[in-house]
Amino acid sequence: MTISDDALPLPSAAEAFEAIPFGEEPLTADVLMQAVLLLRTAVTGDAKRIAAHIGATPDDAAIANLAHYLALRHHDLRPLQRELMWRGLSSLGRLESRVLPTLDAVAATLGAVTGHPSPFPAPDKTAFFAGEARLTAATDAMFGPAPAMRRTRIMVTLPSEAAGDPALVLDLARRGMDIARINCAHDGNIAWRGMATNVRTAATVVGRDIKVLMDIAGPKIRTEAVTAPKKAKLQPGDRLRLVAGGEPRACEAVPFSAAVSLPEMVTRLTPGDRVRYDDGKLEGVVESVADGEAVVRVTTVKAGGTKLRPEKGLNLPDTALGLSPLTAKDEDDLTTVIECADMIGYSFVSRPDDIDLLEAALARHGTRERPLGLVAKIERPEAVTNLPALMARALRARPFAVMIARGDLAAEIGFERLAEMQEELLWLCEAAAVPAIWATQVLEDLVKDGVPSRGEMTDAAMAARAECVMLNKGPAVGTAIELLDHLLGRMDSHAFKKTAQLRALRSW
Structure with a gap:
């Protein structure tokens, strides 16, 4: 036969x-x-x-x-x-x-x-095993050599203080930081240059190649000025008015109101569209849209209610915004990114044409001696659907990785689908030899309060299947780096991707 x-x-x-x-x-x-x-x-x-x-x-x-x-x-x-x-x-x-x-x-x-x-x-x-070798080579090209005791790298979002505090950055490096992330949605180019300089200095001191990722902001939709009854929290049944222009406007029937960072989002909403606030801590449904304002009826909130605050993200899973992922601010920021970064984080990328858009913008700023890696942040359903084509397009030009941005992704596709989707994204990345970054709320309780929850410890252990894990900034991030360093090292002896590693057991 x-x-x-x-x-x-x-x-x-x-x-x-x-x-x-x-x-x-x-x-x-x-x-x-x-x-x-x-x-x-x-x-x-x-x-x-x-x-x-x-x-x-x-x-x-x-x-x-x-x-x-x-x-x-x-x-x-x-x-x-x-x-x-x-x-x-x-x-x-x-x-x-x-x-x-x-x-x-x-x-x-x-x-x-x-x-x-x-x-x-x-x-x-x-x-x-050629596919494994390709993934290892791509990971090393993107993130630098792996530490001695673990395969998965640790990325840390730098706080604003890192710009003027070299000792803070050096401490993170000594505890195990492999990649420093600079969020270009905050601070400015002077601060970013300071952060990058401090990272390079710390890398020299510890004798390791610590990479710098600069994450351009993109058209992030956030609340701006807000108004709400004193000490009140949004509860199911409450109404929230989103305002496209001017100051937030509250009234007796709609006591909560917020201006938004992207005015056109309000005008493109239609009745019935869902709105999610602060990584899904609140969900509501649009009741009416008129004269640059949208009234949202709250349907779901976290236990105890949710405070309305400025600078919190908004997700619109049912609304086609038709926005470019590259804003005028991003274009201006590229000069500093090209100067300071090893990798650029690309938010709201959804289609292969979005890759071309960034490549054209980078070309306008001229070439540089070392290649700038590209990290595509997978945040929207369109990005999930188009991921194979995004990979094929991006890999033509430069080193490439995918960030599974679990906060925005969960708010877009629904929390109940996140677990299966992050698995599928890991599988596709492995198939294409593309390094994956496991991001959002990793060891969040530990980073903020110094004590981890049992659930987030399990989540962090599962993150060992990715090539990189991202920690957010917080008071105890140094402790979180050390814990994650040891945890990832231990998990490497138990599993590689989906394959169990049967080392000798000593507990019995």
Whole structure:
């Protein structure tokens, strides 16, 4: 029995695979081998169309593997997995970085069992693990060499004080910071230059290459001036008026009001649209829109209610804003970013054209000696849908990574979907050999109050599957760095991505 990539057109191979009689009765080894070969044929055919759709170049092995992975995941593989598992073969559950090598290895083993050699040779060890090597190389190029005792890097958002306090930055570096993040939504270019200088100095002192990420603000929608009854908190049933221009306006029927940083967001709202405030701590529904104002009825808040404050984020999951991810302020900030940063964080990127927009802006500022890495922040549903094409476009130009911005992403897609979505994003990044950054509220209680919660410790341990974990600023961030440094080192001995590492256990 021989089946080549071109022996069956895609519909025939896919339909034949779906017709395999998986069920309670075990398949014979011959039928199981046929199933694997049919699946391979279907995957390679579908991957060609996927690669063309996302704009992949023919010689890009990482994006080719991503296309194979997307094609593979169009099929329900659970019945096939169970047939493979009880025979002691790979269940295909850890093939993100090596789709065809895994299928070829399984087919070769089944060929030896059946006496019908597979038409596809088994990969050697180097070829089988080539995807892992690509991801390691991409991670090192983006984030610098890994620390001695852990694979996952630690990124820390610098507070404003870091601009004028070299000792603060040096302390973070000594505790284990690998990447310093500068949030360009705050402070200004003089402060950013001070922060970057202090990071470079600290790196020299500790003898490590500490990278600088500068995160341009983008069209972030925030509350500005607010008005509310004294000490009052928003509760379900309350009404909140959002004002496109001028001062916030409250009245007896609508006692809460806020101006917004992006006036056009108000005019583009329609009745029924959802509005989420402060990373989803409050959700409401638009009741009416008129004369540059929108009235929102609160439907859900955190326990005890939510205070209305300035400088808090707003998310509009149902509203098409049509905004450019690159603002005039961002264009001005690029001069300092190019001068000071190793990586640029790109907010609200949603489509491949957004990558071109940034590339054109960077080109207008001229070239620089060392390549500037690009971190795409995945915050909106459109970015999730378009991620393969975003990867294919971005990887043409420069080192590239993805930040899973879990705060905005949860507020956009809903908290109940975040857990599964962050898993899928990690899988796609691994398939494309793109480093992933696990961000938002990691060890937040510890950073703010000095004591971690049990839930956030588990979350931080799970973050070891990413190439980088981001901590926010806070009074106890130094303690959080040390804890995370030790935790990630221990987790490296237990798991790599989805693969358990079976080190010797000493507790029993």
